[in-house]
Amino acid sequence: MDPIDVHLLRELERGLPVVPSPFEEIGKRLGLNGDEVLERIRHLKESGIIRKFRARIDQRKVGIIANALVAWKPAGAGNGDLGKLLAAFPSVTHCYERRPVPGRWEYTYYTVHHDYSKEQVLDDVKAVAEQIGGPEYLILFSTREFKRVPNVRMRENGGGVP
Amino acid sequence: MSGSSLPVLDQTDLAILNALQDDLPLVSRPWKAIADRVGITETEILSRTKMLEIAGIIRGISPILESRHLGLHAATLVALHVPEERVDEIAAVISSYAEVSHNFQRDHYYALWFTVAAQNGEGIQKVLDEILKRTGIPAADVLDLPTMKKIKIDVRFSFLPAQSREISDGSD
Secondary structure, eight states, X not given: OOHHHHHHHHHHHXXXXXXXXXXXXXXXXXXXXXXXXXXXXXXXXXXXSEEEEEEEEOGGGGTOOXXXXXXXXXXXXXXXXXXXXXXXXXTEEEEEEEOOBTTTXXXXXXXXXEESSHHHHHHHHXXXXXXXXXXXXXXXXXXXXXXXXXXXXXXXXXXXXX | OOSOBOOOOOHHHHHHHHHHTSOOOOSSOHHHHHHHHHTSOHHHHHHHHHHHHHTTSEEEEEEEEOGGGGTOOXXXXXXXXXXXXXXXXXXXXXXXXXXXXXXXXXXXXXXXXXXXXXXXXXXXXXXHHHHHHHHTOOGGGEEEEEEEEEEEEOOOOOOOGGGOOOOBOOOO
């Protein structure tokens, strides 16, 4: 990644311009033509820096107001596939394995579920649990959102970029 | 749903929202390519997308970056037990850090749940120590749950015509 890529990512972070030739528009700000911008984006995708290029939706504005973090406890030693099983459900948007706090907090897998109502989330989580053999779990509904931004923001925490 | 209602999204809006959650076509006229898929004109997709952005439904079309490739090698989820009357004050301290991307109140003894990403474990510890010092929360009221493995990240909402609802101006 060179300094032009960094500059390009910073511009793209502002959002794709809603005009017929958006890459040309971005290019004007960087002194590149549209094809050069596209070439760089393709390269950034191939190298895995850009995971996806897509719309971020504020789901609450379309009525998807229920959000739960669910913590799962593997049934016994060697239940290493629990994460994979959970991730396979389309309703699971995030699935992470986390280090527990022995003696205080034994949950190791965490999933996120969204739906139009709390009841729908509860039904969904219950169905997921039943289908994977009924592991112990804890549902944590969000009651307030204080901050929700992408975890990488070039302008704020782009980390060790040149 | 409570709140004042805005215009109802029609089937075309929902189709656009679905299409824009797919990876953007990397061609010189991507809007035209998406419009063709949805079955509308380029002019129409541009005007509808602008409306969806103004309404705050679309928060922008932008690249999702892989944290590890940008030097963020460590991440954790932290839960804090916080006295009810201090939730706002403590949440504000937490949200002020650039290293924090998500910060929610949840209905549990551990009331505040937030994510921290940094270049390494030390960077995370520094932020965490500072938050605890500034708020006076004892270590016994903290759960630090470091990310061992990201198994899935695929935030996608499928909008079916049947699910078309009025847009609420939910508090954001």
